[in-house]
Amino acid sequence: MPEKMTGAKALVESLRREKVDVMFGYPGGAVLPIYDELYDCEIEHILVRHEQAAAHAADGYARATGRVGVCMATSGPGATNLVTGIATAYMDSVPIVALTGQVPRSLIGYDAFQEANITGITLPITKHNYLVREAKEIPRVVKEAFHIASTGRPGPVLIDLPKDTQTEMIEFDYPAEVKLRGYKPTFAGNEQQIKKAASEILRAERPVIYAGGGVIISGASTELLELAEALLAPVTTTLMGIGSFPTAHPLSLGMLGMHGTRYANYAVQECDLLISVGARFDDRVTGKIAAFAPGAKIMHIDVDPAEISKNVRVDVPIVGDAKRVLKSLVKYIRAGQRKSTTEWNKKVETWKKEFPLGYKKDGLKPQFVVESFCDVCPDAIIVTEVGQNQMWAAQFFKYTKPRTFISSGGLGTMGYGFPASIGVKVGKPDSVVVDIAGDGSFQMNSQELATVVQNDIPVIAAILNNGFLGMVRQWQELFFERRYSSTCIEGSVDFVKLAEAYGALGLRATKPEDVKDVIEEAVSSGRPTVIDFVVEREENVSPMVPAGAAINEIMNLE
Amino acid sequence: MKHTLAVLVENKPGVLARVAGLFSRRGFNIDSLTVGVTEKPDISRMTIVVSGDDRILEQVTKQLNKLIDVIKVSDLAPEESVNRELALIKVSVDPDTRSEVMQIVDVFRAKIVDVGAKSLIVEVTGDESKINAMEELLRQFGIRELVRTGMVSMTRGIKVVQTEK
Missing domain, CATH: 3.40.50.1220 (TPP-binding domain)
Structure with a gap:
């Protein structure tokens, strides 16, 4: 005899059946019944400070572990705040399941409070999405969503749950298998x-x-x-x-x-x-x-x-x-x-x-910082933001294993790295997790310092601080006669004080000889840490193929 | 080069938006798109006429197949299929032109489905060229309104578009 329960409970039970043990999210009016179920459920919920971070954290978790990452947000602005994270996961084929609340079915289409057509919005950036129309669909939809997200070419799947489907009573029956006649990925090659x-x-x-x-x-x-x-x-x-x-x-x-x-x-x-x-x-x-x-x-x-x-x-x-x-x-x-x-x-x-990769060793160079991380913690999982920091992290760390370099490639999402590192650390708690960041990218999601401190998630944010939006500045230097339009962000914040304000450890290095010491201190502290590496301001990523050129037409910018 | 695709899809809300959205965001041009339920009530069939070379058609087909709600995509060869479209054409008439219009309708084996004092509605069925020719001939009388269904297509003989992907 199938058990009777609410849609919200059925959702949580379905997640449990999919062996979800952690999810990242932010509550709101349209997901209250689900949050009530999570209150005394063994699934750990990590409360972020912006829904975008929930999506990136789920994505980081998925990339680091190979499992499906789960994030949740309320309807309207909560759901739209997930969009960048979903698009990031879509472009890099990352399996995540995003759960969103929706206004009650009777209000859909009437521009209700906090209503957004999130299935419409995410149509081009999800592998598939669902608007739940009846609570009894929930178990099947969850089963299909995890299957679609994780098989074939993986990708994000969104499930939109109208609030009244969360409170509707159903007989819970979790399907043993999925039946999707339109989805049969090819595994064996011809x-x-x-x-x-x-x-x-x-x-x-x-x-x-x-x-x-x-x-x-x-x-x-x-x-x-x-x-x-x-x-x-x-x-x-x-x-x-x-x-x-x-x-x-x-x-x-x-x-x-x-x-x-x-x-x-x-x-x-x-x-x-x-x-x-x-x-x-x-x-x-x-x-x-x-x-x-x-x-x-x-x-x-x-x-x-x-x-x-x-x-x-x-x-x-x-x-x-x-x-x-x-x-x-x-x-x-x-x-x-x-x-x-x-x-x-x-x-x-x-x-x-x-033609080896290299750089001139004068002053505190960002490449040297990356190399130093490789020396101190060669087994670390490196997460990156987007821009010069990302390229230096790609070039100057010696990777030996898969799932140890986590970066937004296709979409190139600035602000990805720090929240993604939360998911990475939660999924791989025994690894040193370092977000190689720029001062620009880090500020796009620095509010997540609160999340890592509150939940005691000891990630290291290594900010290669050059006071510029460095990659854009590099293009302006090379292709726009050094007219640095809106790329100088010098003096935006004292990152050490920012870290301390949140209760994290803040460290700074201004000379090459300080670098190893601060890295070692960060690693051994076991605390969420921000390191402000005050690096050479106009260092360029080299080599570089200008956009539109053949890849053997290479500029040396060392 | 025009291609006619028969696309079997799940008969569910939102599927048309998925298909249409795919065409627009990937920059494929739809000449016409029709949709309706099939002999199986849970499956709808779309007939999509798309312009492009073989490479574009290959991409269209593969991208359509990636949609979870798409069950089957078939490219129907024009010489092996029956292609039909229906048009309703409201033509201005007066006592002098009425019989001439009716003659044309007769020649085309079309039908007059509404008769007013100053207008007629002509219903014509056929392939695209027949409807174009009809439109061309009626233009001289004054076409007040014209609506076309877009093409539907079916393979000749025993062969059918089946649901296995």
Whole structure:
């Protein structure tokens, strides 16, 4: 006999069935019945100070753990405040379920108090969304939402719950399986196509592997390493792919694209076969698309068929889960005889020696700060904001494992890093979690200092403080005759005092010799910490491919 | 190049908005879109006529397939399908022109479905070119109002658009 309960209780019970143990949210009128259920339920609810942070925290939790992140907000402004976080998760294929309250069904469409058509608003930025029309749908909808969010190409799913569905009584019956005739993602690659790909790979003399976030999502790092080592093929990753291949590996080329390494970009431009795994040929990667990898056959392994030949014409497509496809591909390759790549490996080695990543060591340099974190806490999970801080964090930390570099790639959301680090730390409490931030980005969500202090979530916000919106300033320097229009934010706040005002630890470093000490102090304190690194003001991210140029047309800005 | 897509979707609120929104935000042009319920009451069928080269069509199809509520997308080859559209055309008439209009209607095997003192409503069914030709011929009399359903399409022979994706 199914148990009778309210829609709100059914929702919470459904979340429990999906093994949710933590969620991030902010209450309000239209979610009161749900919050009442959470009051004495074992699911931990972390109260943020702005709904945007709830979405980013759920996203950070999902990226760090591989599980579905959950966030909740009330109707109207609560729901619209989630939007940036949902769009961020959508662009980077992050599985989150966003729950929003809605005005009672009888008021929908009448411009009621705190009404917003959030399913309409989030239509283009969710993998799917639901407006619950009857309370009895709630268990099925939750079941489907978690399934859709976490399978195939993951993504955010929103469930909008009118307030009166939360109080309506239903007979709770949680479905054992989902039945979605319109949703059947392809996991296994076509075996014939994989065989064809293997023979193509064995013929290549100058192969390059181009790995994206899909490798991490799929958990295919081991298979990627096996493929690279079987072929002796150099591996470059996208920003989202960082961590999928060990940075220090001899075959690693680091990141490619606009701020990628010179040798990665040269290798891509001169390869005869580009093996793309779980990447989507984003414009920050390809530069001028007509001049991208001009002499290469393009092989594309992706779980999302719509990515195949979206941006570049693909010669060998394989639709499937990266882990499964790579496993099978490696098997065929090991059975075959590959062409020698010795000449190619030598050439790549020469580029690596000739054009290493670097910077001039005068004054307190932001790159040095990132390197110092790598020295003090090499196993830390690095979260970033967006802009120069993000690029330096990508370039100068040596990542060894997947899910240790957490960054808003597709949407490029300033203000992402600090709230995301909350979710990361909650999901990975034993890891040191560092938000590499800029002084601009950090101020977009610095109110979350209250959240980390109240909930005792000891994350470290490392602010590379240059008093500028640095990346925009860099573009103004290079392309707008140094006319620094609205990019100087010097003296906005004393970050040490700001931290202290919230009850967090505030530290500052102004000289290179202080850097290690403050990092060590932050790590050993076990407290939420803000470190103000007062860095060189006009340092540029280098190398750089100007927008619209081919990726081998590289500016050296060191 | 025009393509006719038959799209089977869940018969649920909001599905049309998902499909239409997809076209607009990805920059695909819809020439016409019709929707109605099928022989299975929980499934609706859309007929979407879209312009674009093969690459655009491939993207449209793949993006449509990504929508959870889309069950099946088929590109119907024009030579193997029956394409029909219905138009209602309100034409101005006077005693001198009335019989000429009625003659044209007759030739086109169209119907007059409303007769007023100064106007007639003509109902015409056919493929796009037939309706265009009818419109062209009636224009000289003065078209006061015109409404078209957009095209519906079905494969000839035993083959059907099935629900497995």
